Amino acid sequence: MKNKKRLAAGFIFMFLISSVLLAWSTVSYAGSDQLADAIAATPEGTGPGLINPDAEPGFLGIPGGISTSYILGFLWAIWVGWIFSTVGAFGGIMAGVGHITVFGLRAYGASFKDSSPALNKLITDSIRVSNQWLVGLSGMISSFNYYKMGRLVLPLGICLAIGSIAGSYLVPWITAGKISLKAYIGYFGLIVFVIGGFLFYETTPKGQAKKKAASAAAKAFEEANIKKTDKLSPEECGVQVKSWSLTCISFTFYGVEFTFKPIIPVIGGFIIAAIASFLGVGGGFLFVPFLTSIAGLPMFLVAGTSALTVFIGMIVSIFTYMAVSGVPIDWALIGAELAGIFVGSMIGPRTSKYIPDIWLKRLFVVLALYVGIRYTTLGFLGRSLLPPF
């Protein structure tokens, strides 16, 4: 309750500050911005890589720009929403594939590779931040719900937040306007390989055996009729730090002993937030296994801590892209996609019972292999090894 009040007070403070500033402000019309500058720097003409100032505005209002179909955006997002509600993390990857390939933004951005590198890079940033809005906006409500439901391990949360804020700020600050579409697609392909690798591991006999062992142990405990235990004494309750140093913290967690290295959450938070910000994804799919593995924390602590860290990282990243680097995005396309994700997420739970979980994962391993090879070769070799070439 106290936290909620602080949160509300924080927002009210932000609102009052912006109100006061704007009440004193004067209104003017923007003469130039990043996009206008990039358009102005592009040679005029009617061919690819040129801008015809008399043509109808297209993507991001660029004269003669590609016309992104909101209907296509909506339909593709149904598929993304379906994946989110069946396989999970791969939904964010498919949202990225939509922006890069399905809506034709890669081809359009690539046409400015030589004639207008600034516009090429601005379109790359727009794809990145659009992905992040899409995943982040829909994750905002659920993150908030989990934050309310869960609890935070404050020292761990602070360590993660330090790393997360640094990664979320530095990546847009350093890379906005500097990463070409080609390079971005190459890195995106590599990450798809990594996620595909995780999915693949889960389908292997070793991965399955590990899962079965955990499941059997949980079942055995359940069937052992949960031995009646004495409740813990007050001095055993909560987190009791046994020893600590810069390299290792040892603590008992309601009587059970755990250890973790404090530098790990900072580095982990930084790396995860940097990857999420660079690619334009939420990062939740990395934070949850990370938190579980570093200290074996209970689910409801992981939920609150990861949700808050993802949310903070996302806000910092989007703010840096848009406010600091002036990256424009197509809001209506995001709206059409969010509506599609909502429809897809309604279909997902109803259809997933007809497809066994392992086959669903195998399907996405094949898909990850295809997308990974195609994007990596397209990005780093300049041409795709898989069709469409």
Add this chain to the structure above:
Amino acid sequence: MDNVFQHIDSLLISLFRIVDTPITGYYLGTAIICVICFFIGKVTLRISSSFNSSFLQKDRSAMVHMHNLSMKALAGRDKTAYTSCNKQANEAFGKVFFTSVALGSSALWPVPFALAWMQYRFGQVQFELPVELPVVGSHTGYLFTFFPILVLTYIFMGRFMSKINSLRALKNNQVYPEDLPDQEHLLTFKDITSQPG
């Protein structure tokens, strides 16, 4: 999309002209737009979660059950059982998390459309700040005010709805309802520790 905005522009901009003072009108109009987004989002969230409520409850129950087992294992100082149950609970949490991420879009999809219109209408307007702010600079756009107003709208409307009987059904709706009487409740540390005295 600009064609659509041309048709609704006169209606939406009238919300910004309710009062004579431009800056007050701007705030009021933005707040009304946020309230409209809030209600449309709440209605669609209500539809989506009730459409799939049985599936969502099943997933959530699996998550809560495994989590509670892990808490009981912790209380019994059984680290092996705790690790196994917690692993299962976290897997279930991952599924619930991503489904709720997707379903959460049903509550927020009107917001980007509102922003698209704001961009169409106010995209070229820059508010010159009296002082230069670090990172933001000396000018700012409509986003600077839209998001604080949106968050405040969600907070205040949430409180307002809980006071109005006919709106309470919408207010109580979440992606995963948490406190149905016939469900297993999520155990916390308090449940496994002794009460002082």
